[in-house]
Amino acid sequence: MAVNLHIPQQSEIHPVPGVEVGTAEAGIRKAGRKDLTVFRLAEGTSVAGVFTTNRFRAAPVQVSERHLAAAQGIRALVINTGNANAGTGASGLQAAEQTCRVLAAQLGIAAEQVLPFSTGVILEPLPVDRLTAALPAAVQNLAPNNWFDAACGIMTTDTQPKISSQRLVLDDATVTITGISKGAGMIRPNMATMLGFLATDAGIAPDLLHDMTRQIAERSFNRITVDGDTSTNDSFIIMATGQSGVQVQSTNDPLYKRLFEALAAVALELAQKIVRDAEGATKFITVRVEEAASSQEALQVAYAVAQSPLVKTAFYASDPNLGRILCAIGYAGINDLDVSATRLWLGDTLVASEGGRHPHYVEEDGQRVMQDAEILVRIALGRGNHQETVYTCDFSHEYVSINADYRS
Amino acid sequence: MAVNLHIPQQSEIHPVPGVEVGTAEAGIRKAGRKDLTVFRLAEGTSVAGVFTTNRFRAAPVQVSERHLAAAQGIRALVINTGNANAGTGASGLQAAEQTCRVLAAQLGIAAEQVLPFSTGVILEPLPVDRLTAALPAAVQNLAPNNWFDAACGIMTTDTQPKISSQRLVLDDATVTITGISKGAGMIRPNMATMLGFLATDAGIAPDLLHDMTRQIAERSFNRITVDGDTSTNDSFIIMATGQSGVQVQSTNDPLYKRLFEALAAVALELAQKIVRDAEGATKFITVRVEEAASSQEALQVAYAVAQSPLVKTAFYASDPNLGRILCAIGYAGINDLDVSATRLWLGDTLVASEGGRHPHYVEEDGQRVMQDAEILVRIALGRGNHQETVYTCDFSHEYVSINADYRS
Numbered sequence: 001m002a003v004n005l006h007i008p009q010q011s012e013i014h015p016v017p018g019v020e021v022g023t024a025e026a027g028i029r030k031a032g033r034k035d036l037t038v039f040r041l042a043e044g045t046s047v048a049g050v051f052t053t054n055r056f057r058a059a060p061v062q063v064s065e066r067h068l069a070a071a072q073g074i075r076a077l078v079i080n081t082g083n084a085n086a087g088t089g090a091s092g093l094q095a096a097e098q099t100c101r102v103l104a105a106q107l108g109i110a111a112e113q114v115l116p117f118s119t120g121v122i123l124e125p126l127p128v129d130r131l132t133a134a135l136p137a138a139v140q141n142l143a144p145n146n147w148f149d150a151a152c153g154i155m156t157t158d159t160q161p162k163i164s165s166q167r168l169v170l171d172d173a174t175v176t177i178t179g180i181s182k183g184a185g186m187i188r189p190n191m192a193t194m195l196g197f198l199a200t201d202a203g204i205a206p207d208l209l210h211d212m213t214r215q216i217a218e219r220s221f222n223r224i225t226v227d228g229d230t231s232t233n234d235s236f237i238i239m240a241t242g243q244s245g246v247q248v249q250s251t252n253d254p255l256y257k258r259l260f261e262a263l264a265a266v267a268l269e270l271a272q273k274i275v276r277d278a279e280g281a282t283k284f285i286t287v288r289v290e291e292a293a294s295s296q297e298a299l300q301v302a303y304a305v306a307q308s309p310l311v312k313t314a315f316y317a318s319d320p321n322l323g324r325i326l327c328a329i330g331y332a333g334i335n336d337l338d339v340s341a342t343r344l345w346l347g348d349t350l351v352a353s354e355g356g357r358h359p360h361y362v363e364e365d366g367q368r369v370m371q372d373a374e375i376l377v378r379i380a381l382g383r384g385n386h387q388e389t390v391y392t393c394d395f396s397h398e399y400v401s402i403n404a405d406y407r408s
Numbered sequence: 409m410a411v412n413l414h415i416p417q418q419s420e421i422h423p424v425p426g427v428e429v430g431t432a433e434a435g436i437r438k439a440g441r442k443d444l445t446v447f448r449l450a451e452g453t454s455v456a457g458v459f460t461t462n463r464f465r466a467a468p469v470q471v472s473e474r475h476l477a478a479a480q481g482i483r484a485l486v487i488n489t490g491n492a493n494a495g496t497g498a499s500g501l502q503a504a505e506q507t508c509r510v511l512a513a514q515l516g517i518a519a520e521q522v523l524p525f526s527t528g529v530i531l532e533p534l535p536v537d538r539l540t541a542a543l544p545a546a547v548q549n550l551a552p553n554n555w556f557d558a559a560c561g562i563m564t565t566d567t568q569p570k571i572s573s574q575r576l577v578l579d580d581a582t583v584t585i586t587g588i589s590k591g592a593g594m595i596r597p598n599m600a601t602m603l604g605f606l607a608t609d610a611g612i613a614p615d616l617l618h619d620m621t622r623q624i625a626e627r628s629f630n631r632i633t634v635d636g637d638t639s640t641n642d643s644f645i646i647m648a649t650g651q652s653g654v655q656v657q658s659t660n661d662p663l664y665k666r667l668f669e670a671l672a673a674v675a676l677e678l679a680q681k682i683v684r685d686a687e688g689a690t691k692f693i694t695v696r697v698e699e700a701a702s703s704q705e706a707l708q709v710a711y712a713v714a715q716s717p718l719v720k721t722a723f724y725a726s727d728p729n730l731g732r733i734l735c736a737i738g739y740a741g742i743n744d745l746d747v748s749a750t751r752l753w754l755g756d757t758l759v760a761s762e763g764g765r766h767p768h769y770v771e772e773d774g775q776r777v778m779q780d781a782e783i784l785v786r787i788a789l790g791r792g793n794h795q796e797t798v799y800t801c802d803f804s805h806e807y808v809s810i811n812a813d814y815r816s
Binding site for chain 2: 055084125313314317322339355
């Protein structure tokens with residue numbers, strides 16, 4: 001059950017000139033589902049990515065980083081679900097490289113021009129023969145309009161496909177931005193989380209795109225948390241084909257800011273969709289920390305609250321047991337925090353101040369806010385001018401069921 | 409449902425000469441249960457404590473720290489359940505102080521000689537009038553043999569009372585150590601976690617007892633984790649009455665080491681009982697990290713594994729989805745970790761090496777170990793000679809139920 005997750009109609013999903021998408025059934029883990037996705041990119045497309053900080057980086061992450069560094073011009077992406085190809089040692093790297101070689105041969109490009117991605121179970125060998133056997137069908141299927149199938153094709157425990165698409169007019173030209181993401185558990189900040197693929201037909205200089213991708217990840221996929229687990233496979237990619245004719249070469253370009261904001265908005269929507277469809281989620285919770293001495297400490301407090309199982313189970317129960325939020329603020333690691341300067345709001349209701357319950361707070365007000373499916377927790381620290389926002393969900397029986405049963 | 413939690417018979421619970429215990433029904437939160445406990449200590453008893461690092465320290469924690477610092481000789485403890493008196497600002501401090509004054513008057517001692525403790529719901533005013541009205545009954549009830557009632561009297565979501573008692577012969581004298589603890593959720597290291605009260609009739613010099621209490625907390629209550637939440641009220645107290653005639657004045661004392669180890673063993677047993685009775689626990693899990701470059705990094709890895717909801721739900725399901733453990737090791741924050749040098753055992757079974765699944769590992773072996781109620785996860789990092797062990801439990805539907813329903 002996803003929380004207010006909008007699934008666009010086909011007419012709302014705009015193809016991106018220069019990008020074709022194809023899917024196929026490879027039977028990686030289960031038969032009869034599209035578990036293999038290929039992107040083909042027009043020549044001249046700029047591609048940049050950010051990847052997980054997990055030390056057990058999956059084989060495809062390592063190969064993707066190497067191929068991006070080779071800078072031969074990325075022309076294709078290949079993504080499988082059902083197996084993460086992580087914790088697979090040297091043979092996992094060989095499997096990822098073989099996947100790239102086989103696809104490259106079919107597309108008439110070099111293996112270094114392919115980026116591989118995998119998602120699914122860790123510590124099991126990738127069935128690379130089944131995967132490569134299905135590549136011709138995915139290539140055959142390549143078409144500009146297959147974004148919806150791709151969004152379905154990269155799902156694991158996701159209950160809904162995640163797609164966002166937007167058009168804007170820049171310099172008299174129409175620029176399209178379309179993206180997909182997946183991820184529902186093992187989601188935590190401090191690196192691009194889950195898989196996210198964003199394409200635009202704006203042209204963006206490679207170095208600039210690299211910087212933009214990092215900054216956009218920081219404002220979107222690095223601001224969500226479901227369970228505090230940072231996956232081995234997290235990857236976020238932006239592809240810029242340039243086919244709209246609009247070109248952005250530097251941050252001084254007059255079009256830069258609007259393009260950046262539009263890309264960031266689509267990325268944030270895709271990131272939030274992951275939280276809306278998080279494993280077992282029944283509520284979408286925004287945690288905003290204000291008046292912090294630094295962004296770092298604002299994030300520390302926000303994550304302490306957003307990741308507390310006690311806070312999250314209280315939201316699940318719609319129980320305004322708000323002392324649990326104060327408790328999480330208190331253990332966030334700010335050693336000189338003045339609790340009497342800290343204030344806590346639930347929606348518009350001031351709950352706590354002066355180190356205790358606000359005199360005008362009555363439980364009915366808290367109860368009313370807790371019933372909503374979308375809840376804002378606002379915390380002011382009284383220490384400075386920095387603020388940060390993170391997005392999370394509640395913690396339900398269903399989370400336990402999904403993760404206890406995931407492999408069986 | 410607690411995991412292999414031994415509840416001693418009355419004959420196994422040894423009273424501690426110099427310590428009397430009394431309980432009463434104050435109706436703090438619910439009627440008809442003993443929710444108030446008083447300890448009376450003989451003159452000359454040394455008392456030391458360690459307290460939560462949470463910045464929203466509860467009022468009784470602040471008052472206890474002040475009274476210990478006043479060094480007038482602690483003669484009584486008063487503990488209520490049902491209300492944490494935390495997040496209660498100035499009026500909470502007044503309530504804790506009033507509790508001490510009223511009890512002190514009844515015992516003929518000074519208010520500074522009383523340590524108050526509270527546990528229960530945060531952010532609600534302590535019903536101090538009901539509490540103080542029940543103090544005479546608790547004082548009336550004071551007797552050396554009431555440890556079991558006290559262990560019941562301090563419970564919140566605990567399903568079982570937690571008591572450990574031991575006798576040893578030191579220097580031809582019999583020394584008794586008896587303790588109780590409580591706590592089942594909001595349990596996390598980095599400070600004495602939950603409530604723990606340990607008494608011995610050995611005599612220990614106050615400064616020495618202070619150091620011993622810190623070291624023992626570090627080896628016991630600071631090595632357990634249930635849900636990663638550090639409570640506002642955590643306190644661990646050791647009382648040494650000296651009535652056995654055995655005196656230990658410094659670490660050079662020939663009896664020191666045996667007494668320290670005996671106290672530490674009882675504290676570890678009490679700490680582990682908290683994990684065994686943790687909210688929803690069905691398994692007791694020991695995570696040992698070896699070959700670390702420092703204790704700090706051994707703990708970082710151990711806690712990353714012990715606190716991962718994905719790892720804990722896999723244990724609940726008895727599913728050897730062990731890639732989740734590698735994943736947690738990978739995000740523990742050791743930036744130069746060499747994954748190919750890392751090895752993972754489940755019980756005696758070598759699961760992973762060389763960055764991937766061990767060639768001889770078969771899932772049946774993992775499956776067999778996962779069925780047990782007590783599981784050892786052993787991780788070797790190949791970086792040095794330090795090792796650390798932490799204790800945790802699995803993560804079940806029941807945890808969510810308990811924490812979603814706790815207040816209602």
